[in-house]
Amino acid sequence: MVDKSILLDNKKFTVGIFDDSDKLLHAVKTLKEKGVKIFDCYTPFPVHHLDHALGYHRTNLTIGAFLCGMLGCLSGFTLAYYMNVVDWPMIIGGKPQDISVFTSFIPVMFELTILFTAFGMVIMFFARSRMIHGIKEDLLSRRQTDDHMVLAIDNDENQAISNDDILTLLKKEGAIEVNNSKEAFNTSLTSEEELAKLSKKPKAPTKAKTSTKKPKKK
Amino acid sequence: MYTADIRQPLVTGGKTYSDVTKDVCRPIENKPTPSWWLGFSIAVLLLLLLAGTLAWTVWEGIGTWNVNKSVMWGWDITNFVFWVGIGHAGTLISAILLLFRQKWRMAINRSAEAMTIFAVFCAAIFPLFHMGRVWLGYWPLPLPNAFGSLWVNFNSPLLWDVFAISTYLSVSLVFWYLGLIPDIATVRDRATTKARKFWYGFFAMGWNGSAKSWGRYEVVALILAGISTPLVLSVHTIVSMDFATSVIPGWHTTIFPPYFVAGAIFSGFGMVLTLLLIARYVMNYEDYITSEHLEAMTKVILLTGSIVGLAYITEFVIAAYSGYEYEQYAFANRMFGPYAWAYWTMMFCNLMAPQVFWSKWARTTPWFIFIISIIVNIGMWFERFVIIVTSLHRDFLPSSWVMYHATWVEVGIFLGTFGLFFTCFFMFAKFLPVINMAEVKTIIKDKE
Numbered sequence: 001m002v003d004k005s006i007l008l009d010n011k012k013f014t015v016g017i018f019d020d021s022d023k024l025l026h027a028v029k030t031l032k033e034k035g036v037k038i039f040d041c042y043t044p045f046p047v048h049h050l051d052h053a054l055g056y057h058r059t060n061l062t063i064g065a066f067l068c069g070m071l072g073c074l075s076g077f078t079l080a081y082y083m084n085v086v087d088w089p090m091i092i093g094g095k096p097q098d099i100s101v102f103t104s105f106i107p108v109m110f111e112l113t114i115l116f117t118a119f120g121m122v123i124m125f126f127a128r129s130r131m132i133h134g135i136k137e138d139l140l141s142r143r144q145t146d147d148h149m150v151l152a153i154d155n156d157e158n159q160a161i162s163n164d165d166i167l168t169l170l171k172k173e174g175a176i177e178v179n180n181s182k183e184a185f186n187t188s189l190t191s192e193e194e195l196a197k198l199s200k201k202p203k204a205p206t207k208a209k210t211s212t213k214k215p216k217k218k
Numbered sequence: 219m220y221t222a223d224i225r226q227p228l229v230t231g232g233k234t235y236s237d238v239t240k241d242v243c244r245p246i247e248n249k250p251t252p253s254w255w256l257g258f259s260i261a262v263l264l265l266l267l268l269a270g271t272l273a274w275t276v277w278e279g280i281g282t283w284n285v286n287k288s289v290m291w292g293w294d295i296t297n298f299v300f301w302v303g304i305g306h307a308g309t310l311i312s313a314i315l316l317l318f319r320q321k322w323r324m325a326i327n328r329s330a331e332a333m334t335i336f337a338v339f340c341a342a343i344f345p346l347f348h349m350g351r352v353w354l355g356y357w358p359l360p361l362p363n364a365f366g367s368l369w370v371n372f373n374s375p376l377l378w379d380v381f382a383i384s385t386y387l388s389v390s391l392v393f394w395y396l397g398l399i400p401d402i403a404t405v406r407d408r409a410t411t412k413a414r415k416f417w418y419g420f421f422a423m424g425w426n427g428s429a430k431s432w433g434r435y436e437v438v439a440l441i442l443a444g445i446s447t448p449l450v451l452s453v454h455t456i457v458s459m460d461f462a463t464s465v466i467p468g469w470h471t472t473i474f475p476p477y478f479v480a481g482a483i484f485s486g487f488g489m490v491l492t493l494l495l496i497a498r499y500v501m502n503y504e505d506y507i508t509s510e511h512l513e514a515m516t517k518v519i520l521l522t523g524s525i526v527g528l529a530y531i532t533e534f535v536i537a538a539y540s541g542y543e544y545e546q547y548a549f550a551n552r553m554f555g556p557y558a559w560a561y562w563t564m565m566f567c568n569l570m571a572p573q574v575f576w577s578k579w580a581r582t583t584p585w586f587i588f589i590i591s592i593i594v595n596i597g598m599w600f601e602r603f604v605i606i607v608t609s610l611h612r613d614f615l616p617s618s619w620v621m622y623h624a625t626w627v628e629v630g631i632f633l634g635t636f637g638l639f640f641t642c643f644f645m646f647a648k649f650l651p652v653i654n655m656a657e658v659k660t661i662i663k664d665k666e
Contacts (some may be wrong), residue, residue, distance in 0.1 A: 044656060045400070114445050
């Protein structure tokens with residue numbers, strides 16, 4: 001599989017792990033107020049207002065989707081008009097076969113509008129989020145897709161504030177675990193021993209284990 | 219948002235985030251249960267029946283069916299409309315209920331969408347094989363061909379159907395897959411075997427749940443829901459136009475589009491209830507698919523059943539009032555002709571039976587809902603049979619009046635599509651999360 005490694009590779013993170021979305025949201029707001037630059041948050045489910053709190057803008061994918069839809073609509077019309085009017089008009093029962101039968105092109109135009117919008121938008125979404133089949137994921141905690149929420153701060157971006165202050169802040173905000181030199185790891189590269197351990201104990205690894213995660217292979 | 223105190227929680231049993239993950243991943247991470255094997259084996263046997271009867275149809279020809287002049291559309295198109303109709307609930311639940319912010323959809327949308335996709339597979343079999351030469355099944359596509367510039371006819375509702383159903387299938391697949399990605403990632407990160415790690419890793423597309431991705435993801439899901447809503451309404455509208463744009467008495471009716479759409483939602487919810495009541499019982503998902511969910515779905519059944527019933531009566535009144543004797547005869551023939559038994563079965567199953575859901579007891583008693591859901595499925599099959607066969611079997615010329623009965627091949631293909639449907643569904647229940655974990659985790663503290 002191909003490495004994703006564009007966003008998280010070769011970075012050291014200060015992370016706070018939360019088990020409650022409200023606490024995470026509050027922590028993000030507090031850290032922002034104190035001038036800490038937050039790299040990103042990783043949550044198992046969409047946390048409302050989190051993107052707003054992090055200062056992200058609403059995505060422009062909708063504009064792309066609209067353009068794709070227009071293209072689909074035009075394609076539908078072109079297809080029907082070219083085939084049935086320009087190239088080979090099929091005269092059935094002496095009825096006209098020109099632009100006056102436009103209404104019977106509408107279903108095809110409509111369906112192609114939807115088709116192009118859906119596929120265009122989803123493909124753009126995957127491209128924008130750097131997602132493709134077979135890519136390796138970068139995780140900061142194995143449970144970030146299960147029940148833990150990760151608040152990640154890039155150490156290089158926050159030289160002004162001391163790392164200990166950030167850790168204290170995170171703890172004060174209710175983080176159940178903090179770590180100031182976290183590297184991204186990849187579950188598909190988990191070692192054989194860890195697999196064996198996991199299969200004995202199907203429960204996801206606990207706090208103690210996360211610090212012994214195998215560093216990412218280069 | 220204010221929520222009244224009488225509202226019930228959406229997820230019962232005091233589940234935590236981790237409980238949701240464990241409960242939903244249980245069937246994927248453990249060996250299948252004996253009941254799964256039993257159901258799966260029966261489904262595969264029926265699938266073999268489908269393969270056999272279809273092979274026989276192709277080998278021997280379409281003459282193995284009893285469709286002929288007068289009744290040129292029989293069980294095949296009945297089954298086609300039946301399956302397409304069932305395929306409407308999934309997108310309805312995930313798209314329209316998302317736009318209406320109905321949170322109870324979240325526990326059931328995944329399986330309903332899966333059902334949609336499998337039902338459309340089943341539906342596609344019928345028109346393809348009805349063409350007779352299935353290897354020429356690409357002919358309805360607008361492709362350059364060897365017959366001069368003879369293109370497909372864009373004035374024909376049958377061609378619109380090709381576009382509508384293929385668009386519906388592909389957009390539903392995309393919608394379903396997009397919803398699955400975060401959950402596939404959850405399975406990937408819990409995986410303890412190499413194969414599971416590889417395959418779920420492959421399909422999770424590197425999802426790591428970053429806030430940036432979630433932001434985009436939610437917008438994409440909302441827009442997909444927005445465009446799927448008119449799409450789902452358009453599909454059965456166009457299917458109804460296959461009939462409504464003809465000149466056959468009984469088909470040539472302007473109320474067909476809304477009537478068919480309501481019927482599709484009705485039958486779709488009937489099938490969703492049938493499947494979910496089994497899944498909920500077998501997989502112990504009573505805490506996720508609560509009696510509140512069942513009640514909400516039975517209310518939809520009651521509403522759409524009543525709309526369908528109203529359409530039956532309207533159709534009849536319009537025929538009586540039209541002063542057009544062929545139309546009047548078509549309806550008199552439905553009610554009192556040789557297929558009256560089918561008509562009254564339909565009336566009982568679709569109009570009368572769902573009225574029991576006015577009672578709270580009926581709406582919240584799983585075994586009773588299960589029986590009614592089966593009745594609804596039967597009724598909606600008969601609706602299509604009545605519309606198609608009774609309108610055709612006595613046409614304008616009494617010398618060409620016939621009676622139509624299906625052959626064993628036609629019956630076999632129909633039963634066989636249940637095999638295909640349930641084989642797909644059992645595989646889905648084994649390999650993919652049946653409940654949308656990411657969405658359910660957002661509502662475990664919420665009320666209905």
